[in-house]
Amino acid sequence: MDFDKIKELMDNENQDDLQLPTSLENLKESQMPIAKIRKTMKGEIAIQLAGIVIFFTYPFLIEMYELPRAVYFIFMFITSLMTLGYLAKMIWFLRRTSSVGQQTKETILNFIHDIKLTMEVYKTGIIAGSLLLPVSVTAIFMGAVKFGEDRFTEWFLLQMSTSTLLLVILGYLLSGVVIYYITVKWADKLYGVHVRKLEEILTQMEEV
Template sequence: MNFDQLKEQWNKEGSDVNIPDTIQQLKESRHPIEKIRKNMKKEFPMQIGAIILMALFPLQFHFPASQYIIYYVSYTMMVVISSYYLFGFYQFYRQAELYTGNTKNSLWKIYHELRLNMERYQSFGFLLLPHFLVTIGLQIYNMMEKQGRSLTELTSPQQLGLITAVLIGILTVITSIVLWTKYSYGRSARQLKNILNEMDE
């Protein structure tokens, strides 16, 4: 069943819901697919810019030259991982332009692609955690060194506090990634699912 048939069926039932005649009209009425593409179009350059800015962290945080190799090995791994995921996001963005969305099958396809890319989006964020931990670790080490202290001098309560702070930070980042994914794309995914459920009725 396509949207024209759905509209005709709902009109027969006396529904007040106005179903646009074409997918173009659906897009103009802020169709979920268009919202997804708009969000991705905004996020993509921001993600690229953030990765580029991270290359300057050693200069911004005044890391000693001896630590550059540690940071940039981690950074290189992050860039490789990011490139894989960002390429996948870009492919989905381009594919979304090709979907006509005027049949149930095409909407199911884009819905499943969206759910898959939401999982990829979260995985992408989780895989960046090791690099951030390396960066934070180097920063803590340098701060302690400036104070004439070392990690071996930390007392047991201080070590426990540091570990707890790191764990809380990791959980906070993970929670933020999940919530941001739901905020950015979850609503559109639910709207697509609702449309598909209505087409099944």
């Protein structure tokens, strides 16, 4: 009997036993980031939909001048269409990843790829929305009757001095940049940290 060969086979089996739990542990760890991403996304979809309803309801709760009201609804309608576009992408992502429970390296890699694409659509929608939202917010605050004279019409029709116009343009662009920056940081906090965790787990699995 070849005892050396038997010993070699036993050693190989022991090595496999050591590697398998490590891989399984990585798969279990990856379930938590995936579950958190999906849960966060579901919550955000609900909040965004509720926000659209609130934004369209608010003008009926206050008295506004005609032009600010009309501008508000037009810009909010366009912003809502953009929002619904990336919300549809999120819903598609949730349905696509609903069966990700049986995880392998390939499914985790596909999940990472899909969430990154979804986040790019999300950011693109925010860029567009951040350029429209300041107009809607200004219409609400400057076009409300309770604040007195309708200053929004003058602002919207650019009936102002050159220096004031330059300040308005600068403030408009700055508000768009700030909204975009805050949203991107917020998205990274909600999703990016979990994506990076999945990438670390995937790297560990490949090293096993």
